[in-house]
Amino acid sequence: MQMKQVLALALSIAAAEATYKGFNYGSTNEDGSYRYKADFVSQFKNAKNLQTTSGFNSARLYTMIQGGTTDSPIEAIEAAIEEEVSLLLGLWTSGGGTTNEIAALKSAISTYGSSFTDLVVGISIGSEDLYRDSVTGQEADDGVGMTPDELVDAIDQVKDAIAGTTLSGASIGHVDTWDAWTNSSNSAVIDAVDWLGFDGYPYFQTTDENTIENAKSLFYQGVDATKGVANGKDVWITETGWPVSGADEGEAVASIANAKKFWDEVGCSIFGNVNTWWYIMQDYGASPSFGIVGETLSTTPLFDLSCSNYTSSSSASVSTATKSAGSSSSVATVTGSPVGRHGNNGTAASGFKSIPAASSTPLIIATATASSSTGSSGSSSGSSSGSSSSGSSSGSSSSSSASASTTAYSGAVGRPAGSIFGAVVAAIALAIAV
Ligand SMILES: *[C@@H]1O[C@H](CO)[C@@H](O)[C@H](O)[C@H]1NC(C)=O
Ligand SMILES: *[C@@H]1O[C@H](CO)[C@@H](O)[C@H](O)[C@H]1NC(C)=O
Ligand SMILES: *[C@@H]1O[C@H](CO)[C@@H](O)[C@H](O)[C@H]1NC(C)=O
Numbered sequence: 001m002q003m004k005q006v007l008a009l010a011l012s013i014a015a016a017e018a019t020y021k022g023f024n025y026g027s028t029n030e031d032g033s034y035r036y037k038a039d040f041v042s043q044f045k046n047a048k049n050l051q052t053t054s055g056f057n058s059a060r061l062y063t064m065i066q067g068g069t070t071d072s073p074i075e076a077i078e079a080a081i082e083e084e085v086s087l088l089l090g091l092w093t094s095g096g097g098t099t100n101e102i103a104a105l106k107s108a109i110s111t112y113g114s115s116f117t118d119l120v121v122g123i124s125i126g127s128e129d130l131y132r133d134s135v136t137g138q139e140a141d142d143g144v145g146m147t148p149d150e151l152v153d154a155i156d157q158v159k160d161a162i163a164g165t166t167l168s169g170a171s172i173g174h175v176d177t178w179d180a181w182t183n184s185s186n187s188a189v190i191d192a193v194d195w196l197g198f199d200g201y202p203y204f205q206t207t208d209e210n211t212i213e214n215a216k217s218l219f220y221q222g223v224d225a226t227k228g229v230a231n232g233k234d235v236w237i238t239e240t241g242w243p244v245s246g247a248d249e250g251e252a253v254a255s256i257a258n259a260k261k262f263w264d265e266v267g268c269s270i271f272g273n274v275n276t277w278w279y280i281m282q283d284y285g286a287s288p289s290f291g292i293v294g295e296t297l298s299t300t301p302l303f304d305l306s307c308s309n310y311t312s313s314s315s316a317s318v319s320t321a322t323k324s325a326g327s328s329s330s331v332a333t334v335t336g337s338p339v340g341r342h343g344n345n346g347t348a349a350s351g352f353k354s355i356p357a358a359s360s361t362p363l364i365i366a367t368a369t370a371s372s373s374t375g376s377s378g379s380s381s382g383s384s385s386g387s388s389s390s391g392s393s394s395g396s397s398s399s400s401s402a403s404a405s406t407t408a409y410s411g412a413v414g415r416p417a418g419s420i421f422g423a424v425v426a427a428i429a430l431a432i433a434v
Contacts (some may be wrong), residue, residue, distance in 0.1 A: 020086055020121050021271050022058030023047055023281040024239060027067050027074060030284035030295075034067025040079035046297055047281055048083070053305035060088040060238060060277035062127055063097075064104035071100040073108035077116055087119045088238070088277060090175070093126040093154040095144045102161045109165050121275065122171035123162075124197055124238070125155045130180035130189065131199075148186045155192045173197050175238040178222040182229050190231060197238035198226050201279075202262075203288070206250030212258040215242065216265040237270055241279035244302055246288025254288045260303035263292070268310035 025043055029035055035043075040059075047056040059080060066072045080087050091101035105123075108116055131137045132145030146154070155172065162168050174189055175197030181190065190196065202210050202218035210218060219240065226235050242262035243254035252258075270276050283291030292301050 019272055020058040020088070020275045020277075022056050022060065022085070022088075022277050024060045024062075024277050024279050025076060027061075027063050027065075027076075035076070036066075037075035037078045037082075040076040041083060042297060043281070044079055044083040044085045046293070046299055048085075049299045050281075050293070050301055050305060051299050052301060053307075055272075056278075056281075057084070058086040058088065058121065058275075058277065060090065060124075062090045063092040064089060064101045064108065065092070065097075066104075071103035071107065073104045073111060077108050077112060080119055081112060081115050085119065086121050088121050088124060088236075088275075090124045090127055091154070091158065093151070094129045094132065094146050098154045098157060102157060105158070105167075106161055106165070109162075109167055114166055117166040117170075120167060120170055122173050122195060122236070123158065123167070124173050124175045125158050125193075126151055127175045127197075128177055128180070128199060129174075130183070130186050131177040134180060134183070148188045152188050152192045155189070171195055173236065175199060178226045181226045184229075187229070190229060190233070193233065195234040195236050196226060196230050198223060198235050199239035200237075201240060201242075203242050203249055203252040203254070206252070208250070210250045210252045212242070212253065212261050215252075215262055216269075219266050234275075236275040236277075238277050239279045240266060240276075241290040241292075243288030243290050244292070244294070246286075249288075256302050259290075259292065263303070263305065264307065264310055268307035269312075271307070 025035075025040065027035055029039060044057075044059060047059075048054075050056060059076065061074060061076055064074055066074045077087070079085070089105070091098065091105065093101060126146060128137075129146035129151055130148065132142045133147055134145070137143075137145055151174065155174065159172060162170060171194045173193045173195040176186075176189075176199060178198050178200045180186055181196055181198070200219055200222040202208070202215040202222075204210075205218055208214070208218055223235065223237075242252075242259045244256045244259045246254040248254070267276075267278065278292075280290045280292070282293050282295070282297050283289040284295050289295070292303070292305070293299070294302050
């Protein structure tokens with residue numbers, strides 16, 4: 001091979017192995033008006049230029065449909081092409097929207113071609129549909145959801161729709177609260193996807209000891225339990241965060257200081273290691289508000305995002321921080337309450353939150369899981385999410401229980417993170433080429 005080819009190959013490996021980091025983006029503005037291209041451009045630019053950090057250049061969307069249209073592609077795509085932002089696409093499938101969502105997706109493929117499809121990290125069919133259809137979601141009155149069978153049908157429709165297009169190789173997934181994943185009634189959805197999107201909010205886990213001090217432990221308990229049912233598939237952190245303001249939830253207190261602690265302890269342990277879409281950059285006047293820049297768009301965050309005090313050794317103790325008693329093959333009893341969801345849907349809403357996902361680069365999470373725990377004190381629970389900017393959040397929770405069998409996970413402990421691996425290969429190739 002020519003040096004140039006070696007270099008090109010190495011760079012393509014680096015790209016393929018990249019780990020994504022970004023935020024969730026709803027489809028409306030604070031006042032409920034639809035976001036258009038210029039709005040998304042402002043959001044994406046702001047994320048890339050956040051002070052004290054860098055690299056937040058991926059966007060998770062909830063719908064393929066531009067607000068105000070039946071099935072035209074969301075203009076976030078044009079903004080992403082312009083700003084070179086990668087995309088975790090989402091189709092809002094609850095409530096009968098699948099057909100129009102698919103039409104918008106196909107239209108985007110034919111309209112924008114590879115300048116669009118090259119940006120696609122994956123496609124989520126649905127968002128928290130199983131949660132909303134669960135006993136807990138219905139008690140919380142969080143809106144219409146889908147049964148696992150309906151969701152699998154929608155997933156199959158999307159697979160058929162992209163077959164033969166430039167997106168045919170896209171990684172297909174679904175995003176839900178983590179206790180929906182560990183609910184064995186939903187296992188057909190796990191079978192149907194390539195990756196599982198993990199939404200988890202210790203803040204909302206009111207049936208647990210959900211102080212900020214215990215938040216990292218609860219977060220990783222949820223990740224471990226999800227990995228335990230994932231059959232080796234990737235778990236991406238699609239929503240997580242801690243509110244900067246709002247009401248207390250159980251023992252959880254919303255504050256800027258606590259949001260920073262959650263960012264430092266959870267965010268800094270996953271950024272760059274697993275694909276992560278944080279909830280959220282700007283949350284307008286929602287309550288609770290998860291926005292790290294406050295209500296007004298600004299590149300000045302409410303707290304230092306630098307992770308400069310974070311040391312990776314602190315992540316090694318993740319699993320021991322869980323309330324566990326355990327042996328290595330564990331059975332976690334998950335009892336809990338996923339909690340209030342934003343009462344938003346993709347077509348109407350602007351805000352949503354996301355959570356971290358452990359993915360193809362399970363450096364930290366796999367480590368945590370490998371030594372993991374037996375769930376124990378009966379706790380733990382689902383996640384939930386934030387509120388929408390359109391002010392329709394719901395923060396209620398109720399309790400339910402589910403049980404999950406968590407298998408011992410002997411994943412890629414010690415395997416270099418993909419991005420590091422790719423970078424090393426690229427560096428070696430560069431040295432050879434030079
Ligand atoms: C989205 O929410 C709006 C307002 O709550 C509702 O009228 C609409 O039917 C919902 N659409 C879907 C697809 O759920
Ligand atoms: C488990 O999943 C099924 C199917 O989605 C749902 O009907 C049920 O309510 C869920 N159970 C709990 C405790 O959430
Ligand atoms: C790091 O820790 C020091 C000492 O506790 C603190 O003063 C500083 O603000 C922290 N920096 C960040 C970025 O969190």
